[in-house]
Amino acid sequence: MAAFKKTHTAQKGTGKKVLDYLKRYRLLLILSILFAALTVVLTLYVPILIGNTIDLIVGKDRVNFSGILLLLGEIGVIVGITGLLQWIMNTINNKITFQVIRDVRKEAFQKIEKLPLKYIDAHAYGEIVSRVIADVDQFADGLLLGFTQLFTGALTIFGTLFFMFSISWKIALVVVVLTPLSLFVARFIAKKTYRMFWLQSEARGQQTALIDEMIHGQKVVQAFSHEQEVMKQFDKINDRLTKYSLHATFFSSITNPATRFINSLVYAGVGLAGALSCVATGGAFTVGQLSCFLSYASQYTKPFNEISGVITELQNALACASRIFELIEEEPQMPDSDSAVRLEGVQGNVSMENVEFSYTPDKKLIRNFNLTVKPGQRIAIVGPTGCGKTTVINLLMRFYDVDSGCIQVESCDIRQVTRKSLRHSYGMVLQDTWLKSGTIRENLTMGKPEATDEEIIAAAKTTHAHSFIKRLPNGYDTVIGEDGGSLSQGQKQLLCITRVMLCLPPMLILDEATSSIDTRTELKIQEAFSLLMRGRTSFIVAHRLSTIQEADVILVMKDGNIIEQGKHEELLNKNGFYANLYNSQFSA
Template sequence: MGSRNKRKTKMQKETLFRLLHYIKPYSPFFMGSMLCAVVSVVAQLYVPIQIGKAIDKMITKGNVDFSSIYDICKVIIIATIITAISQWIFGIFNNRITYSVTRDLRNDAIAKIEELPLSYLDGHSTGDLVSRMIADVDQLADGLLMGFTQFFTGILTIIGTFCCMLYVNVVISLVVLLVTPLSLLVASFIAKHSYKNFKLQTEVRGEQTAFINEHVEGKKVIQAFGKEEKSVREFDEINSRLQKVSLKALFFSSITNPATRFVNSIVYAGVGLVGALSAVAGGITIGQVSCFLNYANQYTKPFNEISGVVTELQNAFACAARVIAFLDEPSQTPDLINAMELKNSEVNGCIELKDISFGYTKEYKLMEHINLSVKSGEKVAIVGPTGCGKTTLINLLMRFYDVDSGRIEVSGVDIKELTRKSLRSSYGMVLQETWLKSGTIYENIAFGKPNATKEEVINAAKAAHAHSFIMRMEKGYDSEIVEDGENISLGQKQLLCIARIMLCLPPMLILDEATSSIDTRTEIMIQNAFTKMMNGRTSFIVAHRLSTIKEADVILVMKEGHIIEQGTHESLIANRGFYYNLYNSQFEGIG
């Protein structure tokens, strides 16, 4: 238990240190905020003294000093105006700091996503990442805002009020001081229990967000298999856990107000009793008793607020810890300091795989000792059963993953000695899984070549046989596509992705089931367009329908991470090996 508490304390300190790092650039606003807080507190504390003086000026029957009371009222009004102005500026500074910090955190988070290796994104749910960037950062903003607006002013009010009470009367001030530890014990108890529950709440909320995201995206599949009730039951289970931890967190945060009010009442009663006895004995004036009672309220009120703020800060720290843990994830291996820029004009299309081995985990090697030599302009088809390593080989060529051993060379240069950006820009890739961004059709086609003219985009769309369906849409190339192209068909999305590559025309191509969602007639036209595009370009074609790759210069047959056969379609058929059986299995049961 002790080691766990030490780890928690260490994590909280590290989180606070990182947050201060984000606040540091806005230190002028922080200093201005603190100055406004001091001015506001001093002006507020000055008012009870003046009220006490005013009461003493009118306490004697028939002897009210209206002239002095008038002067005192003017001072009170001026102090109140100063308080209001300083609090207004204080709020502006705090908002500026809080929302600048959250903006910077989100900027760093999105930049981190671009730096993370693909393995991290493959191993974590999208919903949880979204929850960290949106919900957790929002909770952090709420906690920071309360911390700046109430925590610091509360501390200053407590210190300032106690100093003023000591100035007026030492004995009554000691009564207040004796009760103060009770408030601190209450705040400590609440903070200790609330952090644990708020941390659990943020984790379960992230799990729930991931679940919702997953099931919204897979709605059609869930309905097709009639799994709606199962999905609802799973959601209910997560929601029930969220309810339980939220209720616990809410319970400990809700006892803040009654507990601190109880302490406040003890302080107020103690001040009133001692002050009244002192006034009867002639040791203090009635105005000073009134001043003390005002100070008692001002002294205890921040404890109430600070206890509530501590609860919010615990929640904020729990959220901040999740965000910072994400930011601290190791980035992908950076490009070498002297990494070369691979220019498309310098790419000859020759690719060498020399004794490469790779596994997604250290325990299991998916590929071992793969060797391959691809000549310039060759069309290389990659075939094999599901899970044999076809897509993995493409990931390695694009350097989405780095090989564990061996080397991959493009135009005689190890791809680790090239910048990732220049390497990937030399490939044109069309995947079975299409991706389109929110925006116009024109913007999606021109994604890889933003400076493309309208004519170039139209020509690329025509080559991909997408022009006709685009022109049938209400606004043609200016038609808006919603997130991931949900308002057009899967085949149309794939045609737009093909048009995107045909616009760029890079020196090497990767086609991973590029026509899987297209009708047979259109596929024939696309294959003709691909044939023209692949002419003189080194091309890798991943296909399940083996009839589409018979014209390939080289066919690689993969099984369990190894290239077991290699050759042309005719030579592999003549060998009557694994490819022969794979090819003929397509026609089993036909006729």
């Protein structure tokens, strides 16, 4: 609710942002308004011709057929031209709308690429997807409807008023006096619908997030018989979405009947006033003019029905637009400083001095962390879950910046070098595999697009991935789905390891890199890693202590601090925390 109040306050700002996007296509916008004006003028000219036609029918045997046929032909031509102009106007409106939507989605996706990891970690993936897809679609629908009806509706109102005042200012005043009633009704309903549509959009985002989460974790949900709890959670969100949707639909549905009632009053007032004028003026105000006036009164009130409906859609569109603009305007990742230099000639010298970091201010994690790594050293980081092992990796890669202290690579503070050059210096294999939709080859060459087939095959043979790749239907050109499709977890991890093996970076980060591989394959992978790590600074995060016995330095972490460090045998001889961890894994 607090988020809604904030967004509701910024509703006018959202409209201004939409106009900023529209300014990029001001030429098309001007053309749209021009065609809308021409369409309205021609549409309003037709009732005058119809009124003149009626006045040519004076009575029995007093009908000017030649004049009537001439006017009917003129009406037909004008109606045809009006239809053509409306088609051109609608085409222009479609072009403007979908170009704006293209720009919004492009900026939203670019912002996602630049957002700091703390934003991604704090928001459900499905909720972000809902903003970029569903909310933008709703925004497009409202924007298109607004272009199609708002311009023509507004111009019709002003145009009919002009023509009505030119015919009879007294009867036109009847219309003007009753008009504020429609505006009052539309304004009242608009306030209600915006709130409901915003809540509806928010609930839809939560629903998308839950569905996305459950689809990705379906195996775990079924393995733990968690289906009923998930259904309860889904029903709760679904019921809330139903409630908001019904309220939004209710308020939007009363718009048309309410404005039609007001419009009927206007029409009746015009008819009564016009009939009295015809009688009182003794022919000065003709039946044809009354017919023309009634037609204008009908056309004058019709846009209020349309605009009130458009306002409802625009409320929905603005509510969705405010959510997507929230994403676009999120604080991006702190850019590289103007003085940032490209990190070159990396040998593997890394140091961390008095580093402190926490994800939330009220919960300290890394405190007074100091580490010096020489080129070619293998640094293993071990400790209980939550002690800060992966956090150290995040800081080394600068996915997060330190709160205090500094991290240096080749004596350069990593905050003073470009992120691209820093991350290009690392090869990273994580416990969680990630593969994109595409061919095996495209996934392997992500870090080295120019790699030759010989280089790709050599790297795959080194990691023992070549044997299963060549058994796939199209070998290295086999297309896999999102996150590896039907490949096993071990096969996906082999591909991720091959991807790094192909790049041969000066430094390596292995975060539980062999956790999903069987023991026999793991031994082969360890041989490949030994070859890969030769002469390269390597950071190895592992729970299985058997995989890090050859490390040059083992850092034992607890509660964000290094409590022990040394070689494997040295730490065992100390009979401390590491020895307890090791013995707990290998005790009888």
